[in-house]
Amino acid sequence: MNAAVTATRGATALDIAAIRRDFPILHQSVNGKPLVYLDNAASSQRPKSVIEAVSRYYEHDHANVHRGVHTLSQRATDAYEGARETIRRFINARDTKEIVFTRGTTEAVNLVAQSFARPGFQPGDEILISALEHHANIVPWQLLREQVGAVLKVIPISEQGEVDFVEFEKLIGPRTRLLALAHVSNALGTIVPVEKFIKVAKQHGVPVLLDGAQAIPHTPVDVQALGCDFYCFSSHKMLGPTGMGVLYGRKELLEAMPPWQGGGDMILSVSFEKTTFNQLPWKFEAGTPHIAGAIGLAAAIDYLETIGMERIAAYEHELLEYATDRLSRVPGLRIVGTAANKAAVVSFTLEGIHPHDIGTILDTEGVAIRTGHHCAMPVMEFFNIPATARASMSFYNTREEIDRLAAALEHTRKVLG
């Protein structure tokens, strides 16, 4: 698909044609048209190197980890723990003890809610979130509210979809026990300037959890530079396997937290009278883990690092600017979420046409986007709309694909006009 190859200028130049060759799934037709995959915020696609790393593991190295003295178990353990080191380096954590494997961002947030917050929070203690959170950073705190009588406070957002910093400074106070914020909004694309929120939280002695699911595939993340206490993210949005995620936690906090699930691998010794829990991070990893998931995630990180997160961020920003301009020229199209700093996400509505119809018609044109509430129903309520259509881009997308999207939207208007 030579026509889809875009040459970009300067230091950000990526060989998109070569990159696209690495992603087998992109080279297919859907409904008779070449696939345009613009649903990356829901889940990214996988390069061959990730698929092959997972295959190779199952073909050559699989056995259970941390158990056997035999060769395969040792290989599996080395690969699994090697993945932990790759991830530690990628987010610049101090210690692999701070990297806990989970099923995804959702499980990581729930782990913090149940193991960090639940044991110590008192009735009336406050958890601060923002109005643009994904349900995964709302519902675990509502469960906690029921369990310990905590209070959930919500920082409002502006019409542009930016978290209101002034209101945040008014809301944080002596009862605030945790600030839990999205790093990047999945529904709108807003990049939240988390650094300044963290700075204020620190002045109040309030720990900070960041939901990094939408940030980590698109921008360099340094947990020490951010100064957050917890950082949660998912493998499948960053080219890795599904069912795999990471909780980064500061060691001092993780050490003090009780295990949240019991079972094998999270113990040192068990008798009916007394069980001694394992060290970090295995204390939080009960049962046989997603070994192939960790290995695949490490391969995904290797791939991302080969391209470079800075270059990915720069190229995706160009795509965002192009898409914002191109889509704004589609008659009747309104972009929802116009923050000054955005990831490559364009959420929009088309006058008189429901997003669901847009999604169906685009699919017949081979264009995959997400339509609906994006697991952020409070965001939809704020904008007083039932749903949006959302195009979310990755570094393997091209300007030509955005042109295809725009043409398909114009076609949509004709079909339902």
Added chain:
Amino acid sequence: MDLKDLYRDVIVDHNRHPRNFGKLEPADVHADGHNPLCGDRLTMYANLEGEHIKDVKFEGSGCAISVASASLLTEAVKGKSKSEVKELFDDVHALLTQHDAAVDPARLGKLAALSGVREFPARVKCASLCWHTLNAALDRAAEPVSTE
């Protein structure tokens, strides 16, 4: 999978100009229907004369399929008995979900325009929302209601 099968002229027309749209006041029965995933939200109202639907209206918002389906429903069920409505729903449901549905198009009238939906499985719930909602309204009416 041809788009024109889904968005037939009848569907596009009923989406743009829904019939019997608005609140029925007073209404003997009404029920709300909501597909939270897509954001379709409808309220169906009906007035009854014995077992028969004397009048029916709907309001709400949703995709073209859900709005057109509700609009077509109101035209189709007016004057019918509750048991006839149930039979009609069974026919519509078969039309929406089964390729080999033995449904007589003559009996369905304009509702036959919904047959294209079965090629788009994700959209079946849009087309059937209004029928489930009307059923809920009629079922509730079957329960004895007291205001004392």
